[in-house]
Amino acid sequence: MIKRLSKCIREYKKVSLLTPLFVSLEVVMEVIIPYYMGKMLDYGVNLGNMNYIVRVGAMLVAFCIMSLVFGALAGKYAAYASAGFSKNLRHDMFHNVQSFSFSNIDRFSVSSLVTRLTTDVTNIQNAYQMIIRIAVRAPLMIVFSLFMAIRISPRLSLIFACILPLLALGLYGIVKKAYPVFERVFKTYDKLNTITSENLHGIRVVKSFVREEHEKEKFKTVSNSIYKDFISAEKLLALNAPLMQTAAYSTMLLISWFGAKLIVASGNVPENGLTTGDLVILMTYAMQILMNLMMLSMIFVMLTMSRASAERISEVLAEQSSLKNPENPVMQVRDGSIEFSNVGFSYKNDENKLCLKNASFRIESGETVGIIGSTGSSKSTLVQLIARLYDVTKGSVSVGGVDVRDYDLDVLRENVAMVLQKNVLFSGTIKDNLRWGNPDATDEEMREACRLAQADSFINSFENGYDTFIEQGGTNVSGGQKQRICIARSLLKKPKILVLDDSTSAVDTQTDALIRKGFAEYIPETTKIIIAQRISSIEHADKIIVLDNGEIENIGKHEELLGKDPIYTEVYNSQTKGGKA
Numbered sequence: 001m002i003k004r005l006s007k008c009i010r011e012y013k014k015v016s017l018l019t020p021l022f023v024s025l026e027v028v029m030e031v032i033i034p035y036y037m038g039k040m041l042d043y044g045v046n047l048g049n050m051n052y053i054v055r056v057g058a059m060l061v062a063f064c065i066m067s068l069v070f071g072a073l074a075g076k077y078a079a080y081a082s083a084g085f086s087k088n089l090r091h092d093m094f095h096n097v098q099s100f101s102f103s104n105i106d107r108f109s110v111s112s113l114v115t116r117l118t119t120d121v122t123n124i125q126n127a128y129q130m131i132i133r134i135a136v137r138a139p140l141m142i143v144f145s146l147f148m149a150i151r152i153s154p155r156l157s158l159i160f161a162c163i164l165p166l167l168a169l170g171l172y173g174i175v176k177k178a179y180p181v182f183e184r185v186f187k188t189y190d191k192l193n194t195i196t197s198e199n200l201h202g203i204r205v206v207k208s209f210v211r212e213e214h215e216k217e218k219f220k221t222v223s224n225s226i227y228k229d230f231i232s233a234e235k236l237l238a239l240n241a242p243l244m245q246t247a248a249y250s251t252m253l254l255i256s257w258f259g260a261k262l263i264v265a266s267g268n269v270p271e272n273g274l275t276t277g278d279l280v281i282l283m284t285y286a287m288q289i290l291m292n293l294m295m296l297s298m299i300f301v302m303l304t305m306s307r308a309s310a311e312r313i314s315e316v317l318a319e320q321s322s323l324k325n326p327e328n329p330v331m332q333v334r335d336g337s338i339e340f341s342n343v344g345f346s347y348k349n350d351e352n353k354l355c356l357k358n359a360s361f362r363i364e365s366g367e368t369v370g371i372i373g374s375t376g377s378s379k380s381t382l383v384q385l386i387a388r389l390y391d392v393t394k395g396s397v398s399v400g401g402v403d404v405r406d407y408d409l410d411v412l413r414e415n416v417a418m419v420l421q422k423n424v425l426f427s428g429t430i431k432d433n434l435r436w437g438n439p440d441a442t443d444e445e446m447r448e449a450c451r452l453a454q455a456d457s458f459i460n461s462f463e464n465g466y467d468t469f470i471e472q473g474g475t476n477v478s479g480g481q482k483q484r485i486c487i488a489r490s491l492l493k494k495p496k497i498l499v500l501d502d503s504t505s506a507v508d509t510q511t512d513a514l515i516r517k518g519f520a521e522y523i524p525e526t527t528k529i530i531i532a533q534r535i536s537s538i539e540h541a542d543k544i545i546v547l548d549n550g551e552i553e554n555i556g557k558h559e560e561l562l563g564k565d566p567i568y569t570e571v572y573n574s575q576t577k578g579g580k581a
Contacts, residue, residue: 001314005124008092008317012084015077020136022074027137029067031144034284036060042270042277074133082129086121093117093316101323102389106347108316111194116316119189120309127306135299138292145285145292152278153262159254160289167247167293174236174243175300181233183308185226192222201473240297248290255282323391329408333415334400335365336496336527338386343395345381351393356381356550359395363543365496368520368528370538372571373547379531380421382547383499386529387416399497417490419503421531423482425474430459431466433485437492449491452518454511455484479506487515497527504530504537512537535572544568 009016036056044053097105097113105113150157199206199215206215259279266273343359344351356378363369371379384390385397388404397404404412417437425433434446441449446466450456458481462468474482483506490498498519504512516537519528532538539558546553546561546568554565561568 001310004314004317005089005310008088009081009085010088012081012088015084016081016132019074019077019081019132022070022077023133023136024140026067026070026074027140027144029063029070030141030288031148031285033060033063033067034281034288035148036063037284038275038277038281040277041280042275046268046276078129078133081132082125085128086125089121089124089313090117093121093313096317096319099321100319101321101391102384103322103347103349104319108319109190109194111197112190112312113316114197115186115189115193116309116312120186120312123306123309124313127302127310130299130302134295138296138299141292142289142296145288149282149285149289152281153259153274156255156258156262156274156282159251159258160286163247163251164289164293167243170243171240171293171297171300174239174297175304178233178236178301179304179307181229181236182305185229185233186308186312188222188226188229192219192226195219195222237301240294240301244290244294244297247293248287251286251290252283255279255286259283323388323409325409326406329411330402330406331408331411333407333411333496334402336415336525337365337398337400338363338497338527338529339398339401340382340385341396341398343385343397344393345378345385345390346393347390349393354393354550356385359552361545361552361555363527363529365400365527366525367542368516368530368540370541370544371529371531371547372533372535372538372544372568373553374567376549377547378550379547380501383418383501383529383531386497386499387413387418389418414493415495416497416499417493417495418499419483419486419490419501421501421503423474423479423486423503425470425477425482425485427470427472429464429467429469430462430485433470434466434489434492437489438494441492445492446488449488450484452491452515452522453484453488454507454514454518455481455488458484480508480511483507484511484515491523495526497529498523499529499531501531502533505533509534509536516540535568535575 036059040053040056040060043049044056094117108116146157146160149160195215195218199219206212256279259274259282262274263276263279266275268275270277339362340359343356344354345356346352346354359382371382373379381390385392386399386404388397388407388409391405399407399412399416426436431443431446434449435441437449438445443466447456450459459466459468470476474485477485483503487500487503504515507515512534513536516530519526530538530541535558538544541558543555543557544561545555546565548567553567554561556565562572563569
């Protein structure tokens, strides 16, 4: 995990190394300053030696300025390094997510990926800044201060040897108990993100069904769960402060008690033993040691919180797409012919839990094929296998006489245009959205595609025409308009295969007929697969595939299926209100 995350530091290695360097120099200055302050007290103030006071005072001013400069540089480089590291983390995660297959996305869920890209990365950014700065400063300060304390008075330094192990043991116990709570919290964040996302996307449905109170209750339940977990964790972490204060006050009390006895024994003469200046130095070092132990405990707490985030981020970075290009991929699609050979598919990749079973048929290049079936009959699943959005569990799917698994993925998908069941438009102008199909499309090519999709007329009715801005999700256009823009976008790819997955459900029958007529006249060489609920959308197809419960019930033309296939006949009769009875 650490090795994988460290690869994201990249160009920020230099500033990441400069930060601990300047932190180390800052620590050296802060350890030297108390030492010379104590010596100035013993050899300058107590003896009335003004020259010594001025000389050492000037040195202390220089040390303070140097400490300030080193600290500022350390803070600057730590901010650069942590912000850059988090930027690279987000970049690498997003880049890897773009390569995910649908099955990879299904494994993580959208809300979880959003949480990992935002909250988890922020936790890692804060933790990284603490690691390269405070996690370097605190141990160095403890070690250097201990070294100087032992050098001044080995006997009094034994107090640290007694206090520190007990304190470290207590801190370890707090961290160990707090970690599982934080791990649970971040999983609950995913649920909170899901509920919020669903509510915002479906706000019109929520309001139309007057379900605001229900949604509030759902949000409140998950929010309270996070609240309770954080309260539980904070109760554990709250023990940190009294533990540190007990250790600090105990140490100061013991140093004062035994130090006073040693000063009395030495007569406050440096040559005879411990002096007032030495006691001041020891007290300062004791505070530095204990304060940095507290800082170290804060680091442990932060690392405890970020460990769960680091593991979640590492999971995304380590995830490999379930769809891979072959070693020597086929780089050209010959034509739009399609063949399914005993195809079975399971979303869980389990041959015992197939949602599509024994699918075998052939579609010639340029044919128009309709697919009809009840909800959940695997219509969308079947067509998604053509563009290799999922891999078959058993059997094979061929396009242009070549197994889809032998093609380069980009080449295959450039030749298979899909207008999915859930139409998505992105924020930007209509032209911006159309150019998703072809970034180099000319204005005339876009207009031609829109004329075929019956979108040109309503686009020209807008004040800004093709430069009309589309809001996020296409909320400022109707469902039918959105569908037609998406169809035009797919046509700009000039594909060999065009799949319309229930993509004309929101348009009227006349517009639907005009779209199909345009396809037949202007792109006769393109294989067209139309999934529809309306018989009128597919009755003129070269062949119609009837699906039922994941299996092919029948294949034939409209006239062949009518009266012979019970499912097709029932749908037809229900839509024509029994007109042929």
